[in-house]
Amino acid sequence: MAQPVRRLVNPALFICDLQEKFRPAIHEYEKVIATTQKMLKAITCTRKILNIPVFATTQQRAKLGETCSELGLDSSDGIATKAHADKSAFSMxxxxxxxxxxxxxxxxxxxxxxxxxxxxxxxxxxxxxxREGHKVYVLADGVSSCNKEEVPIALARLRAEGAVVTTSESWLYECMGDAGIPEFRGIAGLVKEFKSSTKEGLQALAKI
Structure with a gap:
């Protein structure tokens, strides 16, 4: 049997503007936060193997506040980001x-x-x-907008532009690619741990 290898060899996670002040305005915001927590925990529990870098931004932090504290970015017991930058531009x-x-x-x-x-x-x-030549995955259970009707339109456009629209669970398994690699047990356990919140997130957000 061939030695198992990872399917995705250079993954990275971008977390876009998940700030406290947006909580009341964004459609199913808690589900977006839960999916992001799942992704961060996957990175944490396999960091010695996967070593996925995390990049985060805030949009005009002085006006719109800090990144939601439950994500634990850059905290002593959380994930150290490669960048946690403030911006006025819309793109990260x-x-x-x-x-x-x-x-x-x-x-x-x-x-x-x-x-x-x-x-x-x-x-x-x-x-x-x-445009920079990277392969981009957008998680349908990890993005939202103030107006829920915007979401499927945006995802359809991004798919047409060449992005892969997928789900958190699908991406995690694609990142591994083989049940024989060392991180499989940890990720499989995480998927089981988040089973309920994943189902709720898909039902609320992934209507594409």
Whole structure:
């Protein structure tokens, strides 16, 4: 039997503008947060093997507040981001993020995007990453907008532009690619742990 290998070799996670002040305004915001927590926990429990870098942004932090605390970004017991930058541009592909991203070696990556809003910041971030030659996955259970009707329109456009619209569970298994690799047991356990919230997130958000 051949030695198992990972299917995605250079993954990265982009977390777009998941700030506290957006909580009341965004359609099913808690489901987006739950999916992001799932992705971060997957990275944490397999960091010695997967080593997936995390990039996060806030939109005008002074006015719109900090990233939601339950994500634990850059906290002592959370995940250290490669960049956690503030911006006024809608796209995350700003100089601070670009610099941190390129410091990893410059190779093309498989970037998975979660956050808000689907039709604005998520869309423009995805378009910029595609333009740079990266493969981009947008999680249908990990993005939303103030108006829920915007979401399927944005996802349809991004699919047409060349992004892969998928789900958190599908991406995690694609990242592994083989049940024989060391991280499989940890990810399988995580999928089971988040089974209920994943189902709720798919029912609420993944109507594409």
């Amino acid at each position: 592909w700003i100089p601070d993020v670009q610099s941190a991203f390129e410091s990893l070696g410059g190779e093309k990556r498989e970037v998975v995007v979660v956050g808000i809003e689907s039709h604005i910041c998520v869309t423009q971030t995805t378009l910029d990453l595609l």
